[in-house]
Structure formats: structure tokens, C-alpha cells
Amino acid sequence: MxxxxxxxxxxxxxxxxxxxxxxxxxxxxxxxxxxxxxxxxxxxxxxxxxxxxxxxxxxxxxxxxxxxxxxxxxxxxxxxVPELSLAEIEELFELRLLLEPRLLAASAPQLSDDDYARLDRILEEYSDELRARHVSRWGELNRAFHLLLYSRAEKPRTAGIVANLLQDCDRHTRLQLSLTGGMERAEAEHAELVHLCRAGRIDDACELLRAHIENVGRALRRFLEER
CATH class of the missing domain: 1.10.10.10 (Winged helix-like DNA-binding domain superfamily/Winged helix DNA-binding domain)
Known part of the structure; x- marks a missing residue:
């Protein structure tokens, strides 16, 4: 050289x-x-x-x-910049319902004390940004929260697909939540997910996650139909 x-x-x-x-x-x-x-x-x-x-x-x-x-x-x-159709919204949330509870079931038993500390910090920041109405941070924190919950599943391909799904519907979900007041419900359900996982109630956490995804998807579809 x-x-x-x-x-x-x-x-x-x-x-x-x-x-x-x-x-x-x-x-x-x-x-x-x-x-x-x-x-x-x-x-x-x-x-x-x-x-x-x-x-x-x-x-x-x-x-x-x-x-x-x-x-x-x-x-x-x-x-x-593409507009998601209602059919695409349906498919996105069908895939989320299929994949995310499986990731949570595999990951939750392996979450460490450090993971829970990080989840608590995300929830705290999420609450602060919610009160401040900093809409730009909601999607980022929501993705970080979900992906951290699933991070110990040791299913990198599935986690990659889910990361893309969360991003695909982020623009529309954030708009829907900000205009319909759904952020407070999402905040409460996120906190309960952490509580259930920390308590070892994995089946209950997976059921809540399914309900959480279904509720967001249903509200988003209704929001887009009414626009």
C-alpha cells in the first residue's frame, strides 16, 4: 500500500x-x-x-x-406517495393478526429486566409525547414498542415482515388516531400488555394484542370510509 x-x-x-x-x-x-x-x-x-x-x-x-x-x-x-386502499388495509391487519401474537408468545417469556426497563421508558416517553401532541413521534414510538416486545422471539424474518407492516400503515394510523382520539386507548393497552407479560400471563397478553390490533384496524377502516 x-x-x-x-x-x-x-x-x-x-x-x-x-x-x-x-x-x-x-x-x-x-x-x-x-x-x-x-x-x-x-x-x-x-x-x-x-x-x-x-x-x-x-x-x-x-x-x-x-x-x-x-x-x-x-x-x-x-x-x-401511494394511497392505501381498504383492501390493502384489510390485508395489512390480517397479516398483523397472524404474525404479531405468534411473535409475542415466543418473545415474552424471554424478555429480560433490561427489556422491561426499556419498555417502561418507551411508555413514559409515549405519554409525554401524547400530552404534548407531538404527532410525529407517535408512529416511531409505537413501532419501537411493538418491535421490542417481539425482539426475543428469535424469528428475524417474521420480525422483519412485521416491521414493514407497521411502517406501511403508520401514516394512516397516526392520522386516524390523532383525529379520533384513539391515542389514549392505545396508551392504556400498551401499558396493560407490558403488565401482563411481566406477570407471566402470556396467553392473556396475546389475546389483548389481538384485540388491540383488531380495534386499530377497525377504526382505521371506518376512518378511511368516512373521509
Whole structure:
């Protein structure tokens, strides 16, 4: 080795990946926060100008968001934030009902004292953000709570699918909860889930989880039908 720095093409590749990750993170936040509503078109040239970058990292960012289900790239329209149909909502919650109780049943007996301490901190932060009406934090904390509950299941593929499902319906669920006052019920049910798991009442916790998912799905479907 002669100490020669990275070749220009490799350096550019690293830079593009770093920039594209930052662009993807900001666009992801805007979509999940509702700043970019469903049906919006994301134009590469406009985004490149806004972020003061070339179109390459923007294109890479949009491809990443498409893989996450947050945008759909059409041949002639470019990237569009998709609207979930009622049929898609049904499927998402059917899958959640199928997978999440199984993950909880496998994970809950293995949760450690440190896991419960982290769950308690999430619940406390969730309550603080609820009182402050910081809508942007609700989805993030909800996903963190559920995935931590399932983290000891040792079923990484299933957990990955569930993580995607939670993200897919996050925009709509957050909007529905904020407009219909469902956050307080979700807060209470989350606290009871932790209580039941901590007490070793795993079957009761799984039943509550099923009811929790069914309630959110039913409320979301009703909300979308009435919009």
C-alpha cells in the first residue's frame, strides 16, 4: 500500500450512498409525518435542487423508499406517495393478526429486566409525547414498542415482515388516531400488555394484542370510509 487515497469513483460512490441515506431519511420523515400526503408526486429534479445535490443520490433515495413501500415509482409519472386502499388495509391487519401474537408468545417469556426497563421508558416517553401532541413521534414510538416486545422471539424474518407492516400503515394510523382520539386507548393497552407479560400471563397478553390490533384496524377502516 502506498497511502494513495480512495480512487475518485469509489469516493463518489461512498458520498452518494451517504447523501442518498440522508435524503431518504428526510423524505421518509415528511411522508410519515403527513407533510407529503398520499397522491403527491416527488420530482427528482425539484428534490435535487432543494437538497443541493445531484439527481443520482435522489434517485437512490427514492428507490430505497419504494423498497420500504413509502413511494411507488411509475415509468412516466416518477415517484408518487401511494394511497392505501381498504383492501390493502384489510390485508395489512390480517397479516398483523397472524404474525404479531405468534411473535409475542415466543418473545415474552424471554424478555429480560433490561427489556422491561426499556419498555417502561418507551411508555413514559409515549405519554409525554401524547400530552404534548407531538404527532410525529407517535408512529416511531409505537413501532419501537411493538418491535421490542417481539425482539426475543428469535424469528428475524417474521420480525422483519412485521416491521414493514407497521411502517406501511403508520401514516394512516397516526392520522386516524390523532383525529379520533384513539391515542389514549392505545396508551392504556400498551401499558396493560407490558403488565401482563411481566406477570407471566402470556396467553392473556396475546389475546389483548389481538384485540388491540383488531380495534386499530377497525377504526382505521371506518376512518378511511368516512373521509
Amino acid at each position: 502506498d497511502g494513495t487515497p480512495l480512487t475518485s469513483p469509489l469516493r463518489k460512490t461512498v458520498q452518494h450512498r451517504t447523501i442518498s441515506a440522508a435524503v431518504a431519511a428526510e423524505l421518509r420523515r415528511r411522508i410519515l409525518d403527513g407533510e407529503v400526503p398520499a397522491g403527491s408526486q416527488l420530482r427528482q429534479d425539484a428534490l435535487a435542487t432543494e437538497f443541493a445535490v445531484s439527481r443520482i443520490p435522489v434517485r437512490e433515495a427514492l428507490m430505497q423508499l419504494e423498497a420500504e413501500g413509502l413511494v411507488k415509482i411509475h415509468p412516466h409519472r416518477g415517484a408518487v
